[in-house]
Amino acid sequence: MTDALEVDGLSGGYDDYDVVSNIGLTVGASERVGLFGPNGHGKTTILNAISATLARRRGTVRFFGQPVDRARPQAIVAAGLIHVPQANTVFPDMEIQETLELAAWTPRARAARAENLDRVLALFPRLAERRRQLARTLSGGERQMLSIGVGLMCAPRMLMLDEPTLGLSPKLKDELAQAIATISAGGIPILVVEQDVAFVLSLVDRMYFVNHGAITREIGRRDAVDHDEIMAMYFGAGATA
Amino acid sequence: MTLDALATVLVSGLVMGSVYALMASGLSLVWSTLGIFNFAHGALMTLGAYLAWTLAGSGVLGLPPWIAMLVAVALVAAVGVLLERLLIRPFYGHRAMLLVTVMTTLAATVFLSKGIQLVWGPRLKELPALAPGNVSILGTSISAQEALIVGVAPIVLGALWAFLRFSSTGRGIRAVGQNPQAAQLIGIDVPRLFAIAFALAAALAALTGILIGSVRLVTPSLGDEPLIKALIIVIFGGLGSMAGTIWAAYLIGLAEALLVFTIGIYWAPSTLFLLLILVLVLRPQGLMGKVVR
Ligand SMILES: Nc1ncnc2c1ncn2[C@@H]1O[C@H](COP(=O)(O)OP(=O)(O)OP(=O)(O)O)[C@@H](O)[C@H]1O
Ligand SMILES: [Mg+2]
Numbered sequence: 001m002t003d004a005l006e007v008d009g010l011s012g013g014y015d016d017y018d019v020v021s022n023i024g025l026t027v028g029a030s031e032r033v034g035l036f037g038p039n040g041h042g043k044t045t046i047l048n049a050i051s052a053t054l055a056r057r058r059g060t061v062r063f064f065g066q067p068v069d070r071a072r073p074q075a076i077v078a079a080g081l082i083h084v085p086q087a088n089t090v091f092p093d094m095e096i097q098e099t100l101e102l103a104a105w106t107p108r109a110r111a112a113r114a115e116n117l118d119r120v121l122a123l124f125p126r127l128a129e130r131r132r133q134l135a136r137t138l139s140g141g142e143r144q145m146l147s148i149g150v151g152l153m154c155a156p157r158m159l160m161l162d163e164p165t166l167g168l169s170p171k172l173k174d175e176l177a178q179a180i181a182t183i184s185a186g187g188i189p190i191l192v193v194e195q196d197v198a199f200v201l202s203l204v205d206r207m208y209f210v211n212h213g214a215i216t217r218e219i220g221r222r223d224a225v226d227h228d229e230i231m232a233m234y235f236g237a238g239a240t241a
Numbered sequence: 242m243t244l245d246a247l248a249t250v251l252v253s254g255l256v257m258g259s260v261y262a263l264m265a266s267g268l269s270l271v272w273s274t275l276g277i278f279n280f281a282h283g284a285l286m287t288l289g290a291y292l293a294w295t296l297a298g299s300g301v302l303g304l305p306p307w308i309a310m311l312v313a314v315a316l317v318a319a320v321g322v323l324l325e326r327l328l329i330r331p332f333y334g335h336r337a338m339l340l341v342t343v344m345t346t347l348a349a350t351v352f353l354s355k356g357i358q359l360v361w362g363p364r365l366k367e368l369p370a371l372a373p374g375n376v377s378i379l380g381t382s383i384s385a386q387e388a389l390i391v392g393v394a395p396i397v398l399g400a401l402w403a404f405l406r407f408s409s410t411g412r413g414i415r416a417v418g419q420n421p422q423a424a425q426l427i428g429i430d431v432p433r434l435f436a437i438a439f440a441l442a443a444a445l446a447a448l449t450g451i452l453i454g455s456v457r458l459v460t461p462s463l464g465d466e467p468l469i470k471a472l473i474i475v476i477f478g479g480l481g482s483m484a485g486t487i488w489a490a491y492l493i494g495l496a497e498a499l500l501v502f503t504i505g506i507y508w509a510p511s512t513l514f515l516l517l518i519l520v521l522v523l524r525p526q527g528l529m530g531k532v533v534r
Contacts, residue, residue, distance in 0.1 A: 051426065053425060074425065091415070093415070093419055154428060
C-alpha cells in the first residue's frame with residue numbers, strides 16, 4: 001500500500017535563507033506520526049513547505065503516490081492533504097457554523113458537507129452549543145476545536161496538525177488528544193507537531209525529532225526512550241533534568 | 242426650524258447619504274478584503290458615467306438608459322479585474338503593500354483621467370435621466386432621479402450584504418479579508434477572490450458615478466471629490482466594517498444637509514470636518530471599527 005505522505009530532500013525558508021533543509025519523512029496510509037523539537041527549529045516551516053504555503057521551497061512531496069510539490073495550495077487541499085495551522089484564529093468575525101460550512105470549499109468537501117458537519121459537531125459538542133458565536137470570542141480550547149473542525153470539513157484524506165494543544169490545560173489537552181485519536185481511528189493518517197514529548201508519545205506510532213531545521217532522529221513507539229535521552233536531544237549531550 | 246424645513250433637510254440629507262453609501266461601500270469592500278485603499282475608485286466612477294453616456298441615447302450607440310447603465314457597470318467591473326491584475330496582484334505579500342498600492346492606484350487615477358479627457362474631451366456631457374420629472378416626498382419636491390437614488394441605494398446595499406453574508410463566494414470574500422492564510426488552507430484561491438471583490442467594488446463605483454452624473458453633469462472630475470468623501474466615510478465608519486461605512490454615509494449626509502441649512506454652504510464643509518475629527522479623537526476606531534489589523 002502506498003504511503004499517505006512521502007517527503008524527500010525538502011528544503012525551504014523565508015527571504016533568502018533556508019530554515020529547513022533536506023527533510024525526509026513518511027506517513028503511512030493509516031499512521032499517526034509526530035514531529036517534535038525545540039521552539040523555532042523549523043517544525044511549522046516543514047508543514048508550510050508541504051502545504052505549499054511557503055513560497056521558497058524545493059524537494060519532492062508525494063501524496064498517496066501523486067507528486068504535489070509543484071502544486072498550488074488550493075490544489076493540495078483539493079487533493080485532501082489538509083494543514084491545520086498553529087495557533088490559528090481562523091476567521092475572527094465569522095460564526096462557528098458559518099466557518100465550518102465555508103470550510104467545505106472544494107467540490108469534494110462540499111459534496112460531503114452535511115455529513116462532515118454532523119461529524120464535527122458530534123466530535124466537539126462544545127462547538128455545537130455555540131454555533132452562532134463569533135470565532136474571535138471563543139476560548140483557546142474552543143478555538144483549537146474549531147481549527148480542527150475546519151480541517152475535518154475540508155474532507156481530509158490526511159491531516160497535518162500544528163501544535164493542536166498549545167497553551168491548553170491538561171484536561172483540555174486530554175480532550176483534544178481523545179478527539180485526534182477518534183479522527184485517526186476513522187482511518188485518517190495524521191502528522192502532528194508537538195512540543196510535549198510525553199503527550200506526543202501517547203498520541204503517535206512514531207515520531208521525528210527536528211533540530212536546527214533538520215530531522216536528526218526517528219523514534220518508534222517501541223524504542224525505549226527515557227527522559228534523560230530526550231533532554232539530551234533538546235539541550236545537547238551531557239544535560240540532565 | 243419649521244416642519245417644512247426639517248423635511249427639506251431630511252430629504253436632501255437622504256439623497257446625499259444614499260450617494261455616499263453607494264460610493265463608500267465599494268471602497269470599504271476593497272479595504273476589508275484586500276487591506277488597501279483604492280485611490281482609483283473616483284476615476285472608476287467617472288469612467289462609468291462616460292461609458293454610460295456613450296452607450297446611451299445622447300451618445301453614439303443609442304441604447305436605452307437602463308441597458309446603457311448596466312453595460313457600463315459591467316465594463317467598469319472588467320476594468321477593475323484588469324487593474325487588480327496589473328497594479329495590485331504583483332504586490333500581494335509585499336511588506337509595504339499598503340503604501341505601494343497607494344502609489345499604483347493613484348497612478349491608475351492619472352491614467353484613467355487623462356484617458357477620459359483624451360477620449361471624451363473637456364466638454365460637459367448630460368446623461369439621460371433614468372426617471373424623468375419631479376416627485377414630492379414629505380412635501381419637498383425633488384427630481385425623480387434623486388428619488389430613484391434614494392430608492393436604489395438600499396436595494397443595492399441590501400443585495401451586497403446578502404451576497405457577502407449568504408453566498409459561498411461572498412463568504413469566501415469575507416474569509417480572505419479576515420485571514421488570507423487560513424483561507425488558503427481550506428482551498429480558497431485567494432487572488433481570484435481578491436479580483437472578484439475588486440471588480441465588484443469597481444462596479445459599485447461605476448453605478449455611483451452614473452447616478453451622480455445623471456443628477457449633475459458628467460465632467461472629467463466627476464469622481465474627484467466623491468473619492469475624498471468616500472475615504473473619509475470609510476475611516477469615520479470604522480475600518481473593516483461595512484455596516485459602519487453605511488451608517489457613517491447616511492449620518493454624514495444628514496449632518497451635511499443640516500449644516501448647509503443652518504450655517505450655509507460656505508462653512509458647512511469645514512464645520513463637518515471639524516465635527517468628524519472631534520468624533521475620531523473620542524473614538525479613534527471610528528463608529529464601528531475594529532482595532533487596526
Ligand atoms: N514568516 C517568516 N519570515 C521569516 N522568518 C520566519 C518566518 N516564520 C518563521 N521564521 C523563522 O524560521 C525559523 C523556524 O520557525 P518555525 O516557525 O518553523 O519553528 P517551529 O519549530 O514551528 O517553532 P515553534 O515550536 O515555536 O512553533 C525561526 O527562526 C523563525 O524565526
Ligand atoms: Mg511552530
